[in-house]
Amino acid sequence: MNSASAQATAGSSQLTASSTLREVMSRFATGVTVITVGGEHVHGMTANAFSSVSLDPPSVLCCVARSAVMHQAITSSGHFAVSIMGAVQEELARFFADKQRPLGPTQFRGIDWRPGPRTGAPLLAGSLAWLECEVAEAYGFGDHSIFVGNVLGASCGSAREGLLFFGGAFQRVAPHTPQDS
Numbered sequence: 001m002n003s004a005s006a007q008a009t010a011g012s013s014q015l016t017a018s019s020t021l022r023e024v025m026s027r028f029a030t031g032v033t034v035i036t037v038g039g040e041h042v043h044g045m046t047a048n049a050f051s052s053v054s055l056d057p058p059s060v061l062c063c064v065a066r067s068a069v070m071h072q073a074i075t076s077s078g079h080f081a082v083s084i085m086g087a088v089q090e091e092l093a094r095f096f097a098d099k100q101r102p103l104g105p106t107q108f109r110g111i112d113w114r115p116g117p118r119t120g121a122p123l124l125a126g127s128l129a130w131l132e133c134e135v136a137e138a139y140g141f142g143d144h145s146i147f148v149g150n151v152l153g154a155s156c157g158s159a160r161e162g163l164l165f166f167g168g169a170f171q172r173v174a175p176h177t178p179q180d181s
Contacts, residue, residue, distance in 0.1 A: 038120035046097035058151035081121035086159035
């Protein structure tokens with residue numbers, strides 16, 4: 001095998017591995033969030049690469065592509081907020097996932113939100129819960145950065161049904177109640 005065909009084979013196996021990983025990970029149900037930054041770099045982005053890290057100190061993480069507008073927004077501001085999406089917020093999640101939407105403050109026109117008391121980042125109305133975070137650490141890995149945020153404030157909304165991403169599509173989940181058993 002010559003060098004060119006070896007490179008082509010390596011490239012196609014990497015592509016196959018990437019598409020296989022995408023397929024495998026589509027079978028892992030994740031919650032849906034909208035990450036926001038306020039102030040001079042106001043921006044929102046739908047994300048499911050989000051997780052709790054620690055209860056002591058209270059911290060979470062989100063993973064953001066280095067090429068995403070959100071990456072620069074978080075890096076510049078040093079903080080972010082998280083709105084955990086409820087089942088009825090699929091349209092809002094789709095909006096903040098659309099790369100063709102307007103940027104800056106315009107993307108929040110017509111959307112019900114309030115500024116977070118700690119960061120000023122938009123907290124989306126109707127969400128299951130909200131977090132405001134200060135970036136504690138940022139780690140580069142592959143084409144993404146992992147932002148670990150210390151939780152500055154947290155609150156829960158009244159919505160009870162969650163929005164999930166599973167099988168490459170949005171799904172809804174209702175909380176388990178004793179009568180469901």
